[in-house]
Amino acid sequence: MLTVAQVAAVARRKDVTVVLDSQAAKDRVDESSNWVLHHMTKGTDTYGVTTGFGATSHCRTNEGVQLHKELIRFLNAGVIGKDESNILPISTTRAAMLPKEGLALVNGTAVGAALASTVCYDANVLALFAEVASALFCEVMQGKPKFTDHLTHKLKKPKQDRYALRTSPHCLGPQIEVIRAATHAIEREINSVNDNPLIDVSRDKAVHGGNFQGTPIGVSMDNMRMAIAAIGKLMFAQMSELVNDFYNSGLPSNLTGGPNPSLDYGFKGAEIAMASYTSELLYLAGPVTTHVQSAEQHNQDVNSLGLISARKTEEAIEILKLMSSTFLVALCQAVDLPHLEENMQASVKHAVSQAAKKTLFTDEQGSLSPSRFCERDLLKVVDDTPLFTYIDDATSPSYPLMQKLQQCLVSHALDKSNNEEVRSIIFQGISVFEEEVKNLLESTVPKIREEFDKGVTSIPNRITDCRSYPLYNLVRSLGTKLLVGTETRSPGEDIELVYQAISDGKLASPLLECLEGWNGAPKSIEPCLV
Numbered sequence: 001m002l003t004v005a006q007v008a009a010v011a012r013r014k015d016v017t018v019v020l021d022s023q024a025a026k027d028r029v030d031e032s033s034n035w036v037l038h039h040m041t042k043g044t045d046t047y048g049v050t051t052g053f054g055a056t057s058h059c060r061t062n063e064g065v066q067l068h069k070e071l072i073r074f075l076n077a078g079v080i081g082k083d084e085s086n087i088l089p090i091s092t093t094r095a096a097m098l099p100k101e102g103l104a105l106v107n108g109t110a111v112g113a114a115l116a117s118t119v120c121y122d123a124n125v126l127a128l129f130a131e132v133a134s135a136l137f138c139e140v141m142q143g144k145p146k147f148t149d150h151l152t153h154k155l156k157k158p159k160q161d162r163y164a165l166r167t168s169p170h171c172l173g174p175q176i177e178v179i180r181a182a183t184h185a186i187e188r189e190i191n192s193v194n195d196n197p198l199i200d201v202s203r204d205k206a207v208h209g210g211n212f213q214g215t216p217i218g219v220s221m222d223n224m225r226m227a228i229a230a231i232g233k234l235m236f237a238q239m240s241e242l243v244n245d246f247y248n249s250g251l252p253s254n255l256t257g258g259p260n261p262s263l264d265y266g267f268k269g270a271e272i273a274m275a276s277y278t279s280e281l282l283y284l285a286g287p288v289t290t291h292v293q294s295a296e297q298h299n300q301d302v303n304s305l306g307l308i309s310a311r312k313t314e315e316a317i318e319i320l321k322l323m324s325s326t327f328l329v330a331l332c333q334a335v336d337l338p339h340l341e342e343n344m345q346a347s348v349k350h351a352v353s354q355a356a357k358k359t360l361f362t363d364e365q366g367s368l369s370p371s372r373f374c375e376r377d378l379l380k381v382v383d384d385t386p387l388f389t390y391i392d393d394a395t396s397p398s399y400p401l402m403q404k405l406q407q408c409l410v411s412h413a414l415d416k417s418n419n420e421e422v423r424s425i426i427f428q429g430i431s432v433f434e435e436e437v438k439n440l441l442e443s444t445v446p447k448i449r450e451e452f453d454k455g456v457t458s459i460p461n462r463i464t465d466c467r468s469y470p471l472y473n474l475v476r477s478l479g480t481k482l483l484v485g486t487e488t489r490s491p492g493e494d495i496e497l498v499y500q501a502i503s504d505g506k507l508a509s510p511l512l513e514c515l516e517g518w519n520g521a522p523k524s525i526e527p528c529l530v
Contacts, residue, residue, distance in 0.1 A: 264485025
């Protein structure tokens with residue numbers, strides 16, 4: 001059985017061949033061809049062989065070869081151009097067409113089914129990407145994983161996180177069912193006979209029917225385009241949350257990765273582009289099959305518009321590829337930002353610890369100072385203060401880090417259990433501690449960022465332990481990296497690299513690697529034994 005994946009592979013790659021039982025098929029085709037020639041010479045009327053076409057089928061001729069040359073000629077009513085891509089291969093043009101072959105050549109259902117096959121393949125890959133990307137989105141947003149629990153989807157009442165995160169399985173599930181149904185319909189078409197008339201050699205007759213009607217293609221492509229639009233809308237909603245610092249669980253606004261947020265607007269332009277893509281995608285979601293017109297002297301009063309619908313779905317697929325590329329680059333940025341934060345935060349903690357040991361442990365006489373007990377609370381301040389609130393200047397007194405460190409020491413000094421002497425000692429040490437921290441931070445923080453840009457980190461990236469790592473690795477293996485405003489490299493350059501990789505078919509393997517070891521079945525619900 002021929003699959004949409006095989007059709008897509010043959011259409012796009014010169015090194016791919018599909019092994020079918022060609023000899024068995026050729027024998028049957030030869031029998032039918034001989035039957036046509038035999039009955040034509042006998043003078044038997046056969047549609048499209050000795051008759052005209054459609055509303056002019058009352059015309060008769062015994063010049064079958066010339067009839068099909070005329071069929072090709074009068075159907076050439078469009079603007080084709082002289083580009084070689086619009087010309088039939090030489091091997092085809094050199095071969096003489098036999099009676100009825102011209103009719104098969106111009107059958108729109110065959111062309112529509114071929115295009116629909118490549119569209120179905122892409123749609124399945126992108127739908128799978130949307131699922132894995134939603135999982136990665138949950139990880140970078142620090143979402144509550146309960147929405148993925150198998151019981152949640154048996155009861156279908158998830159709570160907590162915003163809809164784009166916790167209801168992503170419910171949004172994607174119906175769309176995947178639509179894409180799956182469309183794929184089955186197209187595979188049925190490419191494995192069926194859509195000719196007319198059909199030749200039944202065993203009964204010595206030509207059966208006139210309507211297998212040429214491509215309605216299954218048109219309807220399937222219309223439905224698929226709506227599913228693609230819904231997937232794109234979900235992806236845009238997720239992207240909007242990802243760049244919004246009100247919702248993205250501590251990530252910087254617009255995913256800015258540079259040292260100066262005032263001169264780094266990160267993925268602001270990318271989100272605007274996503275809005276534009278979404279608008280166009282939703283416009284394309286409208287049905288094509290409802291616009292059929294009566295044609296060919298009202299003989300073709302009902303048509304499928306399958307090829308047009310397949311073409312519009314192909315356009316929708318291209319837009320979804322652009323959206324997927326943009327979203328994937330943003331997700332990788334969101335993966336690297338916490339990695340940068342973790343490494344820089346470790347450096348800040350080390351500096352605070354060193355400063356505390358140097359300035360708070362002993363007094364001027366070398367005796368143990370009561371302020372030595374502050375270190376643990378000072379380190380907790382560093383843990384609790386988001387790095388991106390002071391990333392452009394860790395030593396600024398107007399930023400949360402230095403303010404909270406000072407507040408921590410003041411709180412210790414004002415503790416009721418301390419007497420006036422202890423309070424005085426701690427207060428005197430605050431300015432000395434702050435000065436020491438500033439000196440250490442000014443030398444260590446820029447160094448950590450410089451090393452991070454070179455790929456040298458003391459703490460490894462936690463994405464390597466995640467199932468979604470193959471997807472991240474694909475993006476970074478293309479030469480992309482954390483985007484910052486201090487460099488001339490734009491988000492569009494990285495997005496273009498990822499888009500090209502998706503267009504070249506490099507997305508499927510990493511996606512399958514992400515799902516390796518999973519057979520698609522939900523977990524069984526086991527009772528908890530107390």
